Amino acid sequence: MxxxxxxxxxxxxxxxxxxxxxxxxxxxxxxxxxxxxxxxxxxxxxxxxxxxxxxxxxxxxxxxxxxxxxxxxxxxxxxxxxxxxxxxxxxxxxxxxxxxxxxxxxxxxxxELVPAPEIQSQIHPSTLGWCNLTLHCQVPTTAAMDITWGTGDSLQDLARHRVSADGQSLHLALPPGTWNDTYTCSVSNPADRKSTSVAMQSLCLSNTTHATMWTWFLCIGLIVAVAVCFGAWLWRRRRRKAAGRAPMRDCPSEPQYAEIKRRRPPEGDEQILSSPPDSPAQSLLAMTPITSIYAQVQLSTPQLLT
The missing domain is CATH 2.60.40.10 (Immunoglobulins)
Incomplete structure:
Protein backbone atom coordinates (compact mmCIF):
# COMPACT_ATOMS: atom_id res chain seq x y z
CA MET A 1 0.00 0.00 0.00
CA GLU A 112 20.57 35.20 -2.21
CA LEU A 113 21.54 36.75 1.09
CA VAL A 114 19.88 40.09 1.67
CA PRO A 115 22.41 42.93 2.04
CA ALA A 116 22.01 45.40 4.86
CA PRO A 117 20.04 48.43 3.64
CA GLU A 118 21.19 52.02 4.08
CA ILE A 119 18.86 54.89 4.95
CA GLN A 120 19.58 58.27 3.38
CA SER A 121 17.67 61.40 4.37
CA GLN A 122 16.68 64.42 2.31
CA ILE A 123 15.66 67.50 4.31
CA HIS A 124 12.94 69.80 2.95
CA PRO A 125 12.15 73.38 4.05
CA SER A 126 10.04 73.28 7.20
CA THR A 127 7.00 75.39 8.04
CA LEU A 128 5.59 76.22 11.47
CA GLY A 129 8.28 74.17 13.17
CA TRP A 130 7.39 70.92 11.39
CA CYS A 131 10.00 68.40 10.32
CA ASN A 132 9.66 67.68 6.60
CA LEU A 133 11.97 65.07 5.11
CA THR A 134 12.19 62.04 2.85
CA LEU A 135 13.89 58.78 3.82
CA HIS A 136 15.39 56.64 1.06
CA CYS A 137 16.07 52.94 1.68
CA GLN A 138 19.04 52.02 -0.52
CA VAL A 139 19.79 48.35 -1.26
CA PRO A 140 23.04 47.49 -3.13
CA THR A 141 21.54 44.71 -5.25
CA THR A 142 19.28 44.22 -8.24
CA ALA A 143 17.64 41.06 -6.91
CA ALA A 144 13.91 41.10 -6.25
CA MET A 145 13.30 42.04 -2.63
CA ASP A 146 10.48 43.41 -0.51
CA ILE A 147 10.94 46.74 1.29
CA THR A 148 8.87 47.52 4.37
CA TRP A 149 8.81 50.65 6.57
CA GLY A 150 7.86 50.74 10.21
CA THR A 151 8.28 52.64 13.47
CA GLY A 152 10.30 51.24 16.33
CA ASP A 153 10.24 47.46 16.38
CA SER A 154 6.92 47.29 14.54
CA LEU A 155 7.21 46.81 10.79
CA GLN A 156 3.78 48.10 9.91
CA ASP A 157 2.41 49.68 6.78
CA LEU A 158 3.09 53.43 6.71
CA ALA A 159 1.04 54.31 3.63
CA ARG A 160 -0.41 57.31 5.47
CA HIS A 161 3.08 58.82 5.35
CA ARG A 162 3.23 58.59 1.54
CA VAL A 163 5.38 55.64 0.55
CA SER A 164 6.68 55.72 -3.02
CA ALA A 165 5.46 53.20 -5.57
CA ASP A 166 8.64 51.11 -5.35
CA GLY A 167 8.58 51.26 -1.55
CA GLN A 168 12.09 52.71 -1.29
CA SER A 169 11.12 56.27 -0.28
CA LEU A 170 9.11 57.41 2.73
CA HIS A 171 7.89 61.03 2.85
CA LEU A 172 7.36 62.38 6.38
CA ALA A 173 5.79 65.55 7.76
CA LEU A 174 6.20 65.40 11.54
CA PRO A 175 4.80 68.04 13.90
CA PRO A 176 6.78 69.02 17.01
CA GLY A 177 6.50 66.48 19.79
CA THR A 178 6.65 63.44 17.50
CA TRP A 179 10.38 63.44 16.85
CA ASN A 180 11.22 60.68 19.34
CA ASP A 181 10.14 57.91 16.96
CA THR A 182 12.58 55.60 15.21
CA TYR A 183 11.83 54.60 11.62
CA THR A 184 13.01 51.23 10.32
CA CYS A 185 13.57 50.05 6.77
CA SER A 186 13.38 46.27 6.37
CA VAL A 187 14.54 44.47 3.22
CA SER A 188 13.62 40.82 2.80
CA ASN A 189 13.12 37.88 0.53
CA PRO A 190 11.41 34.62 1.52
CA ALA A 191 14.64 33.33 3.11
CA ASP A 192 16.38 36.35 4.67
CA ARG A 193 15.72 39.76 6.18
CA LYS A 194 17.88 42.77 7.08
CA SER A 195 16.81 46.01 8.80
CA THR A 196 18.25 49.46 9.44
CA SER A 197 16.80 52.16 11.70
CA VAL A 198 17.22 55.91 12.01
CA ALA A 199 16.18 58.23 14.85
CA MET A 200 14.06 61.22 13.86
CA GLN A 201 15.25 63.46 16.68
CA SER A 202 18.75 63.96 15.30
CA LEU A 203 17.48 64.58 11.77
CA CYS A 204 14.69 66.96 12.81
CA LEU A 205 16.92 68.95 15.15
CA SER A 206 19.39 69.36 12.31
CA ASN A 207 16.53 70.46 10.07
CA THR A 208 15.33 73.16 12.47
CA THR A 209 18.91 74.34 13.06
CA HIS A 210 19.46 74.83 9.35
CA ALA A 211 16.11 76.60 9.02
CA THR A 212 17.00 78.95 11.90
CA MET A 213 20.38 79.74 10.35
CA TRP A 214 18.79 80.54 7.01
CA THR A 215 16.21 82.74 8.74
CA TRP A 216 18.97 84.72 10.46
CA PHE A 217 20.89 85.05 7.19
CA LEU A 218 17.74 86.31 5.47
CA CYS A 219 17.04 88.86 8.20
CA ILE A 220 20.63 90.13 8.17
CA GLY A 221 20.53 90.38 4.38
CA LEU A 222 17.31 92.40 4.49
CA ILE A 223 18.74 94.76 7.12
CA VAL A 224 21.89 95.33 5.06
CA ALA A 225 19.84 95.94 1.90
CA VAL A 226 17.59 98.47 3.66
CA ALA A 227 20.63 100.26 5.14
CA VAL A 228 22.32 100.50 1.74
CA CYS A 229 19.16 101.85 0.08
CA PHE A 230 18.63 104.42 2.84
CA GLY A 231 22.26 105.55 2.64
CA ALA A 232 22.04 105.97 -1.14
CA TRP A 233 18.81 107.97 -0.83
CA LEU A 234 20.31 110.22 1.86
CA TRP A 235 23.46 110.82 -0.18
CA ARG A 236 21.44 111.80 -3.28
CA ARG A 237 19.27 114.12 -1.22
CA ARG A 238 22.32 115.95 0.17
CA ARG A 239 23.78 116.31 -3.30
CA ARG A 240 20.57 117.91 -4.55
CA LYS A 241 20.56 120.40 -1.66
CA ALA A 242 24.20 121.27 -2.30
CA ALA A 243 23.50 121.84 -6.01
CA GLY A 244 20.58 124.18 -5.17
CA ARG A 245 22.73 126.40 -2.92
CA ALA A 246 25.66 126.85 -5.37
CA PRO A 247 24.18 129.76 -7.59
CA MET A 248 23.38 131.85 -4.52
CA ARG A 249 27.04 131.87 -3.53
CA ASP A 250 28.03 133.09 -7.03
CA CYS A 251 25.50 135.99 -7.09
CA PRO A 252 25.45 137.87 -3.76
CA SER A 253 22.21 139.71 -2.94
CA GLU A 254 23.95 142.94 -1.80
CA PRO A 255 26.76 144.90 -3.49
CA GLN A 256 30.18 144.55 -1.99
CA TYR A 257 32.05 147.66 -0.89
CA ALA A 258 35.74 148.25 -0.48
CA GLU A 259 37.31 150.97 1.60
CA ILE A 260 39.49 153.25 -0.52
CA LYS A 261 42.10 155.25 1.28
CA ARG A 262 43.45 158.53 -0.01
CA ARG A 263 47.03 158.29 -1.12
CA ARG A 264 49.69 160.59 0.15
CA PRO A 265 51.02 162.38 -1.85
CA PRO A 266 47.92 162.78 -4.10
CA GLU A 267 48.07 161.34 -7.61
CA GLY A 268 46.02 161.87 -10.77
CA ASP A 269 42.62 163.42 -10.03
CA GLU A 270 43.66 164.07 -6.48
CA GLN A 271 46.33 166.47 -7.79
CA ILE A 272 43.67 168.31 -9.77
CA LEU A 273 41.45 168.69 -6.73
CA SER A 274 44.32 170.01 -4.67
CA SER A 275 45.50 172.61 -7.29
CA PRO A 276 44.83 176.40 -6.78
CA PRO A 277 41.31 177.67 -7.60
CA ASP A 278 42.43 179.81 -10.53
CA SER A 279 44.55 177.11 -12.14
CA PRO A 280 43.67 175.55 -15.54
CA ALA A 281 43.05 172.19 -13.84
CA GLN A 282 40.38 173.69 -11.64
CA SER A 283 38.73 175.31 -14.69
CA LEU A 284 38.63 171.93 -16.46
CA LEU A 285 37.17 170.27 -13.37
CA ALA A 286 34.43 172.89 -13.14
CA MET A 287 33.42 172.21 -16.74
CA THR A 288 33.21 168.39 -16.15
CA PRO A 289 30.04 167.24 -14.28
CA ILE A 290 30.73 165.01 -11.30
CA THR A 291 28.41 162.02 -10.77
CA SER A 292 28.38 159.44 -8.00
CA ILE A 293 28.30 155.65 -8.38
CA TYR A 294 24.72 155.62 -7.10
CA ALA A 295 23.64 157.98 -9.84
CA GLN A 296 25.28 155.78 -12.46
CA VAL A 297 23.49 152.72 -11.09
CA GLN A 298 20.16 154.51 -11.21
CA LEU A 299 20.76 155.60 -14.80
CA SER A 300 21.67 152.07 -15.90
CA THR A 301 18.62 150.49 -14.22
CA PRO A 302 15.26 150.92 -16.09
CA GLN A 303 12.66 152.79 -14.14
CA LEU A 304 9.76 150.62 -13.08
CA LEU A 305 6.34 151.98 -13.97
CA THR A 306 4.01 152.21 -11.07
Missing part, protein backbone atom coordinates in the same frame (compact mmCIF):
# COMPACT_ATOMS: atom_id res chain seq x y z
CA UNK A 2 1.32 3.43 -0.98
CA UNK A 3 0.30 6.74 0.61
CA UNK A 4 1.44 10.22 -0.43
CA UNK A 5 1.79 13.52 1.38
CA UNK A 6 -1.08 15.73 0.12
CA UNK A 7 1.05 18.83 -0.60
CA UNK A 8 4.74 19.59 -0.84
CA UNK A 9 6.30 21.30 2.12
CA UNK A 10 7.90 24.60 1.10
CA UNK A 11 11.35 25.43 2.41
CA UNK A 12 13.22 28.71 1.77
CA UNK A 13 16.96 28.84 2.37
CA UNK A 14 19.87 31.15 1.49
CA UNK A 15 22.96 30.56 -0.61
CA UNK A 16 25.71 28.89 1.36
CA UNK A 17 23.34 27.76 4.08
CA UNK A 18 21.96 24.31 4.91
CA UNK A 19 18.63 22.60 4.37
CA UNK A 20 17.30 19.67 6.38
CA UNK A 21 14.46 17.67 4.85
CA UNK A 22 12.74 15.64 7.56
CA UNK A 23 9.89 13.14 7.39
CA UNK A 24 7.45 13.12 10.31
CA UNK A 25 6.50 9.61 11.43
CA UNK A 26 4.64 8.42 14.51
CA UNK A 27 6.89 7.50 17.44
CA UNK A 28 8.10 3.91 17.51
CA UNK A 29 7.63 3.27 13.80
CA UNK A 30 10.35 1.13 12.26
CA UNK A 31 11.74 2.16 8.86
CA UNK A 32 13.13 -0.41 6.46
CA UNK A 33 14.60 2.13 3.96
CA UNK A 34 14.23 5.68 2.62
CA UNK A 35 14.91 6.70 -0.96
CA UNK A 36 15.58 10.39 -1.71
CA UNK A 37 15.05 11.75 -5.22
CA UNK A 38 15.40 15.19 -6.84
CA UNK A 39 13.43 16.67 -9.72
CA UNK A 40 15.80 18.81 -11.74
CA UNK A 41 12.97 20.76 -13.35
CA UNK A 42 13.87 19.42 -16.78
CA UNK A 43 11.20 16.75 -16.72
CA UNK A 44 13.24 14.00 -15.12
CA UNK A 45 13.80 12.75 -11.59
CA UNK A 46 17.05 11.28 -10.28
CA UNK A 47 17.70 9.27 -7.12
CA UNK A 48 20.38 11.06 -5.13
CA UNK A 49 20.62 8.98 -1.93
CA UNK A 50 19.23 5.92 -0.15
CA UNK A 51 19.26 5.02 3.52
CA UNK A 52 19.27 1.23 4.04
CA UNK A 53 20.03 -0.76 7.18
CA UNK A 54 21.31 2.27 9.06
CA UNK A 55 23.75 3.58 6.48
CA UNK A 56 23.72 6.08 3.58
CA UNK A 57 24.26 5.12 0.00
CA UNK A 58 24.77 8.15 -2.24
CA UNK A 59 23.52 7.59 -5.78
CA UNK A 60 24.13 10.93 -7.48
CA UNK A 61 25.12 10.16 -11.07
CA UNK A 62 25.80 13.77 -11.98
CA UNK A 63 27.79 14.43 -8.82
CA UNK A 64 25.81 17.64 -8.30
CA UNK A 65 25.87 17.36 -4.52
CA UNK A 66 29.23 15.68 -4.00
CA UNK A 67 30.02 15.40 -0.30
CA UNK A 68 27.42 17.98 0.67
CA UNK A 69 24.74 15.39 1.55
CA UNK A 70 24.15 14.12 5.07
CA UNK A 71 21.68 11.51 6.38
CA UNK A 72 21.80 11.47 10.20
CA UNK A 73 18.87 9.03 10.43
CA UNK A 74 16.38 7.14 8.32
CA UNK A 75 13.96 10.05 7.91
CA UNK A 76 16.22 13.11 7.45
CA UNK A 77 18.31 14.38 4.53
CA UNK A 78 20.72 17.30 4.96
CA UNK A 79 22.22 19.46 2.19
CA UNK A 80 25.13 21.71 3.13
CA UNK A 81 26.63 24.72 1.31
CA UNK A 82 23.55 25.29 -0.78
CA UNK A 83 23.88 26.43 -4.37
CA UNK A 84 21.38 28.10 -6.64
CA UNK A 85 20.92 24.88 -8.64
CA UNK A 86 19.94 22.99 -5.49
CA UNK A 87 16.48 24.53 -5.59
CA UNK A 88 13.71 22.25 -6.74
CA UNK A 89 11.38 19.40 -5.72
CA UNK A 90 12.72 16.67 -3.41
CA UNK A 91 10.85 13.46 -2.63
CA UNK A 92 11.29 10.82 0.07
CA UNK A 93 9.88 7.32 -0.39
CA UNK A 94 9.74 5.63 3.01
CA UNK A 95 9.25 1.85 3.21
CA UNK A 96 7.65 0.58 6.41
CA UNK A 97 7.15 -3.05 7.43
CA UNK A 98 5.51 -5.18 6.41
CA UNK A 99 4.70 -3.65 2.96
CA UNK A 100 3.78 0.02 3.36
CA UNK A 101 5.30 2.84 1.25
CA UNK A 102 4.78 6.52 2.11
CA UNK A 103 5.82 9.41 -0.18
CA UNK A 104 6.78 12.88 1.13
CA UNK A 105 7.63 15.93 -0.98
CA UNK A 106 9.64 19.08 -0.24
CA UNK A 107 9.92 22.19 -2.41
CA UNK A 108 13.27 23.86 -1.72
CA UNK A 109 13.93 27.45 -2.89
CA UNK A 110 17.43 28.94 -2.60
CA UNK A 111 17.73 32.75 -2.37
Missing amino acids: TTAQPTARRMNRVLGGSAWLSVSLPPGVSVKSTEWSFNTGLGRTIVIAEFISGRLEQLDPGDQFGRRLEVPNATTLGIRELKKDDGGLYSARVKLPPATVEDYHFHLAVY
Whole structure:
Protein backbone atom coordinates (compact mmCIF):
# COMPACT_ATOMS: atom_id res chain seq x y z
CA MET A 1 0.00 0.00 0.00
CA THR A 2 1.32 3.43 -0.98
CA THR A 3 0.30 6.74 0.61
CA ALA A 4 1.44 10.22 -0.43
CA GLN A 5 1.79 13.52 1.38
CA PRO A 6 -1.08 15.73 0.12
CA THR A 7 1.05 18.83 -0.60
CA ALA A 8 4.74 19.59 -0.84
CA ARG A 9 6.30 21.30 2.12
CA ARG A 10 7.90 24.60 1.10
CA MET A 11 11.35 25.43 2.41
CA ASN A 12 13.22 28.71 1.77
CA ARG A 13 16.96 28.84 2.37
CA VAL A 14 19.87 31.15 1.49
CA LEU A 15 22.96 30.56 -0.61
CA GLY A 16 25.71 28.89 1.36
CA GLY A 17 23.34 27.76 4.08
CA SER A 18 21.96 24.31 4.91
CA ALA A 19 18.63 22.60 4.37
CA TRP A 20 17.30 19.67 6.38
CA LEU A 21 14.46 17.67 4.85
CA SER A 22 12.74 15.64 7.56
CA VAL A 23 9.89 13.14 7.39
CA SER A 24 7.45 13.12 10.31
CA LEU A 25 6.50 9.61 11.43
CA PRO A 26 4.64 8.42 14.51
CA PRO A 27 6.89 7.50 17.44
CA GLY A 28 8.10 3.91 17.51
CA VAL A 29 7.63 3.27 13.80
CA SER A 30 10.35 1.13 12.26
CA VAL A 31 11.74 2.16 8.86
CA LYS A 32 13.13 -0.41 6.46
CA SER A 33 14.60 2.13 3.96
CA THR A 34 14.23 5.68 2.62
CA GLU A 35 14.91 6.70 -0.96
CA TRP A 36 15.58 10.39 -1.71
CA SER A 37 15.05 11.75 -5.22
CA PHE A 38 15.40 15.19 -6.84
CA ASN A 39 13.43 16.67 -9.72
CA THR A 40 15.80 18.81 -11.74
CA GLY A 41 12.97 20.76 -13.35
CA LEU A 42 13.87 19.42 -16.78
CA GLY A 43 11.20 16.75 -16.72
CA ARG A 44 13.24 14.00 -15.12
CA THR A 45 13.80 12.75 -11.59
CA ILE A 46 17.05 11.28 -10.28
CA VAL A 47 17.70 9.27 -7.12
CA ILE A 48 20.38 11.06 -5.13
CA ALA A 49 20.62 8.98 -1.93
CA GLU A 50 19.23 5.92 -0.15
CA PHE A 51 19.26 5.02 3.52
CA ILE A 52 19.27 1.23 4.04
CA SER A 53 20.03 -0.76 7.18
CA GLY A 54 21.31 2.27 9.06
CA ARG A 55 23.75 3.58 6.48
CA LEU A 56 23.72 6.08 3.58
CA GLU A 57 24.26 5.12 0.00
CA GLN A 58 24.77 8.15 -2.24
CA LEU A 59 23.52 7.59 -5.78
CA ASP A 60 24.13 10.93 -7.48
CA PRO A 61 25.12 10.16 -11.07
CA GLY A 62 25.80 13.77 -11.98
CA ASP A 63 27.79 14.43 -8.82
CA GLN A 64 25.81 17.64 -8.30
CA PHE A 65 25.87 17.36 -4.52
CA GLY A 66 29.23 15.68 -4.00
CA ARG A 67 30.02 15.40 -0.30
CA ARG A 68 27.42 17.98 0.67
CA LEU A 69 24.74 15.39 1.55
CA GLU A 70 24.15 14.12 5.07
CA VAL A 71 21.68 11.51 6.38
CA PRO A 72 21.80 11.47 10.20
CA ASN A 73 18.87 9.03 10.43
CA ALA A 74 16.38 7.14 8.32
CA THR A 75 13.96 10.05 7.91
CA THR A 76 16.22 13.11 7.45
CA LEU A 77 18.31 14.38 4.53
CA GLY A 78 20.72 17.30 4.96
CA ILE A 79 22.22 19.46 2.19
CA ARG A 80 25.13 21.71 3.13
CA GLU A 81 26.63 24.72 1.31
CA LEU A 82 23.55 25.29 -0.78
CA LYS A 83 23.88 26.43 -4.37
CA LYS A 84 21.38 28.10 -6.64
CA ASP A 85 20.92 24.88 -8.64
CA ASP A 86 19.94 22.99 -5.49
CA GLY A 87 16.48 24.53 -5.59
CA GLY A 88 13.71 22.25 -6.74
CA LEU A 89 11.38 19.40 -5.72
CA TYR A 90 12.72 16.67 -3.41
CA SER A 91 10.85 13.46 -2.63
CA ALA A 92 11.29 10.82 0.07
CA ARG A 93 9.88 7.32 -0.39
CA VAL A 94 9.74 5.63 3.01
CA LYS A 95 9.25 1.85 3.21
CA LEU A 96 7.65 0.58 6.41
CA PRO A 97 7.15 -3.05 7.43
CA PRO A 98 5.51 -5.18 6.41
CA ALA A 99 4.70 -3.65 2.96
CA THR A 100 3.78 0.02 3.36
CA VAL A 101 5.30 2.84 1.25
CA GLU A 102 4.78 6.52 2.11
CA ASP A 103 5.82 9.41 -0.18
CA TYR A 104 6.78 12.88 1.13
CA HIS A 105 7.63 15.93 -0.98
CA PHE A 106 9.64 19.08 -0.24
CA HIS A 107 9.92 22.19 -2.41
CA LEU A 108 13.27 23.86 -1.72
CA ALA A 109 13.93 27.45 -2.89
CA VAL A 110 17.43 28.94 -2.60
CA TYR A 111 17.73 32.75 -2.37
CA GLU A 112 20.57 35.20 -2.21
CA LEU A 113 21.54 36.75 1.09
CA VAL A 114 19.88 40.09 1.67
CA PRO A 115 22.41 42.93 2.04
CA ALA A 116 22.01 45.40 4.86
CA PRO A 117 20.04 48.43 3.64
CA GLU A 118 21.19 52.02 4.08
CA ILE A 119 18.86 54.89 4.95
CA GLN A 120 19.58 58.27 3.38
CA SER A 121 17.67 61.40 4.37
CA GLN A 122 16.68 64.42 2.31
CA ILE A 123 15.66 67.50 4.31
CA HIS A 124 12.94 69.80 2.95
CA PRO A 125 12.15 73.38 4.05
CA SER A 126 10.04 73.28 7.20
CA THR A 127 7.00 75.39 8.04
CA LEU A 128 5.59 76.22 11.47
CA GLY A 129 8.28 74.17 13.17
CA TRP A 130 7.39 70.92 11.39
CA CYS A 131 10.00 68.40 10.32
CA ASN A 132 9.66 67.68 6.60
CA LEU A 133 11.97 65.07 5.11
CA THR A 134 12.19 62.04 2.85
CA LEU A 135 13.89 58.78 3.82
CA HIS A 136 15.39 56.64 1.06
CA CYS A 137 16.07 52.94 1.68
CA GLN A 138 19.04 52.02 -0.52
CA VAL A 139 19.79 48.35 -1.26
CA PRO A 140 23.04 47.49 -3.13
CA THR A 141 21.54 44.71 -5.25
CA THR A 142 19.28 44.22 -8.24
CA ALA A 143 17.64 41.06 -6.91
CA ALA A 144 13.91 41.10 -6.25
CA MET A 145 13.30 42.04 -2.63
CA ASP A 146 10.48 43.41 -0.51
CA ILE A 147 10.94 46.74 1.29
CA THR A 148 8.87 47.52 4.37
CA TRP A 149 8.81 50.65 6.57
CA GLY A 150 7.86 50.74 10.21
CA THR A 151 8.28 52.64 13.47
CA GLY A 152 10.30 51.24 16.33
CA ASP A 153 10.24 47.46 16.38
CA SER A 154 6.92 47.29 14.54
CA LEU A 155 7.21 46.81 10.79
CA GLN A 156 3.78 48.10 9.91
CA ASP A 157 2.41 49.68 6.78
CA LEU A 158 3.09 53.43 6.71
CA ALA A 159 1.04 54.31 3.63
CA ARG A 160 -0.41 57.31 5.47
CA HIS A 161 3.08 58.82 5.35
CA ARG A 162 3.23 58.59 1.54
CA VAL A 163 5.38 55.64 0.55
CA SER A 164 6.68 55.72 -3.02
CA ALA A 165 5.46 53.20 -5.57
CA ASP A 166 8.64 51.11 -5.35
CA GLY A 167 8.58 51.26 -1.55
CA GLN A 168 12.09 52.71 -1.29
CA SER A 169 11.12 56.27 -0.28
CA LEU A 170 9.11 57.41 2.73
CA HIS A 171 7.89 61.03 2.85
CA LEU A 172 7.36 62.38 6.38
CA ALA A 173 5.79 65.55 7.76
CA LEU A 174 6.20 65.40 11.54
CA PRO A 175 4.80 68.04 13.90
CA PRO A 176 6.78 69.02 17.01
CA GLY A 177 6.50 66.48 19.79
CA THR A 178 6.65 63.44 17.50
CA TRP A 179 10.38 63.44 16.85
CA ASN A 180 11.22 60.68 19.34
CA ASP A 181 10.14 57.91 16.96
CA THR A 182 12.58 55.60 15.21
CA TYR A 183 11.83 54.60 11.62
CA THR A 184 13.01 51.23 10.32
CA CYS A 185 13.57 50.05 6.77
CA SER A 186 13.38 46.27 6.37
CA VAL A 187 14.54 44.47 3.22
CA SER A 188 13.62 40.82 2.80
CA ASN A 189 13.12 37.88 0.53
CA PRO A 190 11.41 34.62 1.52
CA ALA A 191 14.64 33.33 3.11
CA ASP A 192 16.38 36.35 4.67
CA ARG A 193 15.72 39.76 6.18
CA LYS A 194 17.88 42.77 7.08
CA SER A 195 16.81 46.01 8.80
CA THR A 196 18.25 49.46 9.44
CA SER A 197 16.80 52.16 11.70
CA VAL A 198 17.22 55.91 12.01
CA ALA A 199 16.18 58.23 14.85
CA MET A 200 14.06 61.22 13.86
CA GLN A 201 15.25 63.46 16.68
CA SER A 202 18.75 63.96 15.30
CA LEU A 203 17.48 64.58 11.77
CA CYS A 204 14.69 66.96 12.81
CA LEU A 205 16.92 68.95 15.15
CA SER A 206 19.39 69.36 12.31
CA ASN A 207 16.53 70.46 10.07
CA THR A 208 15.33 73.16 12.47
CA THR A 209 18.91 74.34 13.06
CA HIS A 210 19.46 74.83 9.35
CA ALA A 211 16.11 76.60 9.02
CA THR A 212 17.00 78.95 11.90
CA MET A 213 20.38 79.74 10.35
CA TRP A 214 18.79 80.54 7.01
CA THR A 215 16.21 82.74 8.74
CA TRP A 216 18.97 84.72 10.46
CA PHE A 217 20.89 85.05 7.19
CA LEU A 218 17.74 86.31 5.47
CA CYS A 219 17.04 88.86 8.20
CA ILE A 220 20.63 90.13 8.17
CA GLY A 221 20.53 90.38 4.38
CA LEU A 222 17.31 92.40 4.49
CA ILE A 223 18.74 94.76 7.12
CA VAL A 224 21.89 95.33 5.06
CA ALA A 225 19.84 95.94 1.90
CA VAL A 226 17.59 98.47 3.66
CA ALA A 227 20.63 100.26 5.14
CA VAL A 228 22.32 100.50 1.74
CA CYS A 229 19.16 101.85 0.08
CA PHE A 230 18.63 104.42 2.84
CA GLY A 231 22.26 105.55 2.64
CA ALA A 232 22.04 105.97 -1.14
CA TRP A 233 18.81 107.97 -0.83
CA LEU A 234 20.31 110.22 1.86
CA TRP A 235 23.46 110.82 -0.18
CA ARG A 236 21.44 111.80 -3.28
CA ARG A 237 19.27 114.12 -1.22
CA ARG A 238 22.32 115.95 0.17
CA ARG A 239 23.78 116.31 -3.30
CA ARG A 240 20.57 117.91 -4.55
CA LYS A 241 20.56 120.40 -1.66
CA ALA A 242 24.20 121.27 -2.30
CA ALA A 243 23.50 121.84 -6.01
CA GLY A 244 20.58 124.18 -5.17
CA ARG A 245 22.73 126.40 -2.92
CA ALA A 246 25.66 126.85 -5.37
CA PRO A 247 24.18 129.76 -7.59
CA MET A 248 23.38 131.85 -4.52
CA ARG A 249 27.04 131.87 -3.53
CA ASP A 250 28.03 133.09 -7.03
CA CYS A 251 25.50 135.99 -7.09
CA PRO A 252 25.45 137.87 -3.76
CA SER A 253 22.21 139.71 -2.94
CA GLU A 254 23.95 142.94 -1.80
CA PRO A 255 26.76 144.90 -3.49
CA GLN A 256 30.18 144.55 -1.99
CA TYR A 257 32.05 147.66 -0.89
CA ALA A 258 35.74 148.25 -0.48
CA GLU A 259 37.31 150.97 1.60
CA ILE A 260 39.49 153.25 -0.52
CA LYS A 261 42.10 155.25 1.28
CA ARG A 262 43.45 158.53 -0.01
CA ARG A 263 47.03 158.29 -1.12
CA ARG A 264 49.69 160.59 0.15
CA PRO A 265 51.02 162.38 -1.85
CA PRO A 266 47.92 162.78 -4.10
CA GLU A 267 48.07 161.34 -7.61
CA GLY A 268 46.02 161.87 -10.77
CA ASP A 269 42.62 163.42 -10.03
CA GLU A 270 43.66 164.07 -6.48
CA GLN A 271 46.33 166.47 -7.79
CA ILE A 272 43.67 168.31 -9.77
CA LEU A 273 41.45 168.69 -6.73
CA SER A 274 44.32 170.01 -4.67
CA SER A 275 45.50 172.61 -7.29
CA PRO A 276 44.83 176.40 -6.78
CA PRO A 277 41.31 177.67 -7.60
CA ASP A 278 42.43 179.81 -10.53
CA SER A 279 44.55 177.11 -12.14
CA PRO A 280 43.67 175.55 -15.54
CA ALA A 281 43.05 172.19 -13.84
CA GLN A 282 40.38 173.69 -11.64
CA SER A 283 38.73 175.31 -14.69
CA LEU A 284 38.63 171.93 -16.46
CA LEU A 285 37.17 170.27 -13.37
CA ALA A 286 34.43 172.89 -13.14
CA MET A 287 33.42 172.21 -16.74
CA THR A 288 33.21 168.39 -16.15
CA PRO A 289 30.04 167.24 -14.28
CA ILE A 290 30.73 165.01 -11.30
CA THR A 291 28.41 162.02 -10.77
CA SER A 292 28.38 159.44 -8.00
CA ILE A 293 28.30 155.65 -8.38
CA TYR A 294 24.72 155.62 -7.10
CA ALA A 295 23.64 157.98 -9.84
CA GLN A 296 25.28 155.78 -12.46
CA VAL A 297 23.49 152.72 -11.09
CA GLN A 298 20.16 154.51 -11.21
CA LEU A 299 20.76 155.60 -14.80
CA SER A 300 21.67 152.07 -15.90
CA THR A 301 18.62 150.49 -14.22
CA PRO A 302 15.26 150.92 -16.09
CA GLN A 303 12.66 152.79 -14.14
CA LEU A 304 9.76 150.62 -13.08
CA LEU A 305 6.34 151.98 -13.97
CA THR A 306 4.01 152.21 -11.07
